[in-house]
Amino acid sequence: MTSAATPLGLGVLASGRGSNLQAILEACARPGFPARVVVVVSDRERAQALDRARAAGVEARFVNPKDFPDREAYDLALVRELEARRAGLVCLAGFMRILTAGFVRAYAGRILNVHPSLLPAFPGLAAQRQALEYGVKLAGATVHVVDEGVDTGPVVLQSSVPVHPDDTEESLSARILVEEHRLYPEAIRLFAEGRLTISGRKVVVRAAGRPGAGAPASEASL
Numbered sequence: 001m002t003s004a005a006t007p008l009g010l011g012v013l014a015s016g017r018g019s020n021l022q023a024i025l026e027a028c029a030r031p032g033f034p035a036r037v038v039v040v041v042s043d044r045e046r047a048q049a050l051d052r053a054r055a056a057g058v059e060a061r062f063v064n065p066k067d068f069p070d071r072e073a074y075d076l077a078l079v080r081e082l083e084a085r086r087a088g089l090v091c092l093a094g095f096m097r098i099l100t101a102g103f104v105r106a107y108a109g110r111i112l113n114v115h116p117s118l119l120p121a122f123p124g125l126a127a128q129r130q131a132l133e134y135g136v137k138l139a140g141a142t143v144h145v146v147d148e149g150v151d152t153g154p155v156v157l158q159s160s161v162p163v164h165p166d167d168t169e170e171s172l173s174a175r176i177l178v179e180e181h182r183l184y185p186e187a188i189r190l191f192a193e194g195r196l197t198i199s200g201r202k203v204v205v206r207a208a209g210r211p212g213a214g215a216p217a218s219e220a221s222l
């Protein structure tokens with residue numbers, strides 16, 4: 001649990017546009033928000049996310065995958081960047097790399113991701129296109145804890161949106177993105193306030209103001 005005096009340090013990993021990063025930055029700027037972004041790291045030099053970080057006065061780091069012999073070495077470098085800035089939570093925000101087991105273990109239970117589908121439906125790339133092609137009537141956004149699989153970790157928050165008959169990938173993505181921008185800061189707040197407990201593959205969200213119930217040994221506070 002952190003207090004307003006000692007906000008939780010967030011390390012955000014992003015590869016592109018960075019609209020989720022922007023939502024997180026704006027949430028962190030609100031009075032009383034219990035977290036702040038300590039570093040933004042990208043695997044792409046020209047990622048708009050890095051520009052957004054700089055504009056907000058946040059340290060922006062490009063770590064070039066080509067400088068490392070393999071994924072394990074690259075991810076180790078990312079962990080070093082994050083630990084050096086005391087990031088207590090890692091937020092994947094459109095980070096288009098699959099993390100290695102070494103990274104996930106280093107930050108076990110302390111990595112969140114946002115995904116543009118109602119997981120476990122449509123994991124992986126182009127989730128919105130997958131939803132349209134499948135013909136679902138509801139789509140949505142998920143914030144989940146990252147485990148060693150691809151979009152498989154315990155779900156923290158979800159929100160659904162309708163799929164309209166005339167939707168394009170762009171129109172559906174835009175509708176889902178509104179929910180992503182709402183859910184991600186909320187999930188970060190819950191984590192920072194110590195209100196999330198992981199139990200098997202479920203995340204239990206404790207109501208505000210209620211003391212922890214004393215989690216059984218099989219449960220771990222995130």
Ligand code: GAR
Pocket residue numbers: 014015016017018019020021093094095114115116124125126127151177180
């Ligand atoms: C978001 O829609 C996010 O959910 C998705 O990439 C986009 C990044 O947008 N992530 C994934 O598909 C991960 N599997 P942003 O750079 O504007 O935040």
